[in-house]
Amino acid sequence: MDNDTDLAARVVQLEQQTMWLRTEVAYWKAQHDRARRREAELKRELADTKGRVKYLEGRLYARHSEQGVTKKQGGCGEKKPVKRRRGGQPGSNGSQRRNYEGLEVHEESCEVEEQDKQCPVCGVPRKRLSQPDHSERIEIEVKAYRRVIHLQKYVAGCGCPGRAAVVCAKAPAHLIPHSRYGTSVWAHIVLQKYHFQIPVARILKAMSL
Secondary structure (H helix, E strand, O other), X not given: OHHHHHHHHHXXXXXXXXXXXXXXXXXXXXXXXXXXXXXXXXXXXXXXXXXXXXXXXXXXXXXXXXXXXXXXXXXXXXXXXXXXXXXXXXOOOOOOOOOOOOOEEEEEEEOOOHHHOEXXXXXXXXXXXXXXXXXXXXXXXXXXXXXXXXXXXXEOOOOOOOOOOEEEOOOOOOOOOOXXXXXXXHHHHHHHHHHOOOOHHHHHHHOOO
């Protein structure tokens, strides 16, 4: 009887151990499957990341057909791109002067100062010449127009030495020396550019310049 009792207890113990081992096997099998799925997912992410890196490296280090990049003569590889200087480039055609013949013309006349209309020595009046000098600049009101200023000239009517033979009226002062544009143009551009934040190209297009 004692042997039968010990044997039955041993069987029960083995069955319990078997159930526990089966539970452990199921748990670790599930963990293994989870790890394999995670590994496959990480491999896909790695492949995608490598593809992105390769694409970005291709864009970063790809050759660009820009001016200033020249190949070495008689050697391998290429020279580094030459940084282009600002402004006009050597050998390039300069920008052509704009033609404003299509703008409306407003003509004015500037007279010589009264004291210059006569000889300062003898007081003999100077004779007005029929062909005045011309000074032209671009001005705007609502639209751009050409402001043509006739600078009247006088020639001396005497032969006094040391005096100018011809006296010409002075043109109104320029805001920028030798500029073709008048003060109204610059004021309009500055206002539109810095107050209304309008690009210069759009301002000039609107002004037909």
